[in-house]
Amino acid sequence: MASADNFYYAEGNSSVKNLVKNLVTEITQNAGIYKWDLAYPATIDLVGVSGASNEIDLITDASVTDKVDTKFTVGSSKDMCILKASTTYGKQFYLKIDRLKADLTKEEKQALVNFKSLHTYSIGMGSVGTRTDAQVLEMMAGVGITNGNSDAYNSYVNAMTKSNSLNNIVLQISGALNSAGTDLDIASVIQKEYNYRLAWYRKVQPGIKDFLPVEYFINQTKDAINIVLRGDPSADVAPYENWLTGHAYIGALKPVEDSATTDDMYNFGITTSSDIEPSYASPYGERTATGITDFCMIANKIGMPYQPHYPAFYATNPFMDKCNIEGSRWNHKKHQFSDITLVHPVDMERGKMINILAGDASAIHDMDKLAYKKDTTDEEYYKKFKITAPYNFLNNSANINYCIAIRCPKTVE
Numbered sequence: 001m002a003s004a005d006n007f008y009y010a011e012g013n014s015s016v017k018n019l020v021k022n023l024v025t026e027i028t029q030n031a032g033i034y035k036w037d038l039a040y041p042a043t044i045d046l047v048g049v050s051g052a053s054n055e056i057d058l059i060t061d062a063s064v065t066d067k068v069d070t071k072f073t074v075g076s077s078k079d080m081c082i083l084k085a086s087t088t089y090g091k092q093f094y095l096k097i098d099r100l101k102a103d104l105t106k107e108e109k110q111a112l113v114n115f116k117s118l119h120t121y122s123i124g125m126g127s128v129g130t131r132t133d134a135q136v137l138e139m140m141a142g143v144g145i146t147n148g149n150s151d152a153y154n155s156y157v158n159a160m161t162k163s164n165s166l167n168n169i170v171l172q173i174s175g176a177l178n179s180a181g182t183d184l185d186i187a188s189v190i191q192k193e194y195n196y197r198l199a200w201y202r203k204v205q206p207g208i209k210d211f212l213p214v215e216y217f218i219n220q221t222k223d224a225i226n227i228v229l230r231g232d233p234s235a236d237v238a239p240y241e242n243w244l245t246g247h248a249y250i251g252a253l254k255p256v257e258d259s260a261t262t263d264d265m266y267n268f269g270i271t272t273s274s275d276i277e278p279s280y281a282s283p284y285g286e287r288t289a290t291g292i293t294d295f296c297m298i299a300n301k302i303g304m305p306y307q308p309h310y311p312a313f314y315a316t317n318p319f320m321d322k323c324n325i326e327g328s329r330w331n332h333k334k335h336q337f338s339d340i341t342l343v344h345p346v347d348m349e350r351g352k353m354i355n356i357l358a359g360d361a362s363a364i365h366d367m368d369k370l371a372y373k374k375d376t377t378d379e380e381y382y383k384k385f386k387i388t389a390p391y392n393f394l395n396n397s398a399n400i401n402y403c404i405a406i407r408c409p410k411t412v413e
Contacts, residue, residue, distance in 0.1 A: 005409050007355055008034040008220040016166050017210035020079040020097055021048035026218055027083060027225065034220050039094060040082040040182055051076035056161050063132035068141045068153060074161045087223050087252055093268040095250055096172040096184050099164045108159035114140065115156050166212050167201035171248065173270050175298055190283045196291035199275035199389050200231035202242040208235055217383065219407050224251025224354040226406045228385050246273035246389040247404060253342060253351025263351060266299035273389035293395045301347045309342040309350060313358040315398035324362035335370060336360055337405055355407035361386050370405055383408045
């Protein structure tokens with residue numbers, strides 16, 4: 001008879017607008033004995049509420065035009081929240097989740113540059129003429145220009161009226177809160193440049209709003225959480241390169257065999273998957289972890305903060321000329337998966353990630369359920385996912401082509 005599951009599992013889908021609130025609901029309310037606590041805000045009803053609407057006026061010099069729109073109302077969502085993990089070894093750590101302002105596209109960045117540069121122009125003999133904000137907006141909208149188009153104007157409007165991101169959330173971890181209990185005990189300037197981005201989409205097409213659907217898959221214990229977020233391909237078009245599968249692990253590690261000391265003081269870490277290259281910020285020295293292309297632990301054994309650890313697992317040569325279509329022909333068509341051990345460049349092997357495996361992605365579809373030691377007392381089940389967000393912790397592993405599998409109950413389809 002199989003052993004009882006000792007973790008919480010949930011899967012579902014959500015709009016981007018409600019994603020953070022739904023994730024927090026699963027983690028802090030639905031997880032039963034494995035739940036984490038909501039440290040901020042006071043209640044979950046305050047997560048995801050609409051912020052005050054702001055009126056954006058594109059004209060700052062009192063000029064006037066009736067040929068283009070110049071005033072826009074921009075709303076926002078207050079998704080920032082902080083969760084507290086009270087681990088089974090008696091320590092507390094904090095996870096901050098937020099959905100920040102959306103990134104600017106290349107076209108939007110160029111529109112900001114153009115808006116500034118179009119305010120002046122040469123009139124000959126070394127003289128310079130000037131244009132008002134209204135005149136520049138009309139030019140960018142193609143007003144009075146034969147075959148003119150409004151692409152530049154639209155890009156400028158989009159740049160100036162950005163709201164919350166539609167394709168990612170950012171996570172951060174700490175061992176303490178500030179004195180007010182309203183934020184992590186990390187300087188705001190560091191938080192701004194050093195965080196961990198979890199993405200489910202690349203470029204969001206015009207017209208897509210916060211109704212964009214996202215699938216989520218979560219397994220959770222008191223010590224660690226695995227989250228898989230998958231963007232929906234129905235919002236994409238051929239060649240379907242925008243929707244992504246991203247993974248985040250937040251929490252502690254299981255000790256390695258024959259561990260000489262108890263790993264509790266700094267045993268908490270994070271890794272996420274991003275659509276863009278990490279910033280490589282170094283607020284804690286040149287070896288500050290990215291938390292994206294590595295696994296960031298609160299500190300290493302001797303106390304150096306936010307240190308990178310790298311995954312180690314059984315793997316074949318990544319350059320093998322491989323064409324497997326059915327698993328192992330020698331082993332009842334089984335697939336090879338193994339625990340993920342995290343290794344620090346100085347401390348070496350530290351511990352194993354909880355309720356997640358790594359293995360060959362050949363001949364398995366995403367969400368296929370894999371059985372480990374089926375029909376025994378050690379029976380376990382896992383769901384396979386290939387991380388397609390291009391920047392993730394497997395980038396610095398023995399085989400970047402491998403996939404992950406997160407633990408799930410036997411009863412899940």
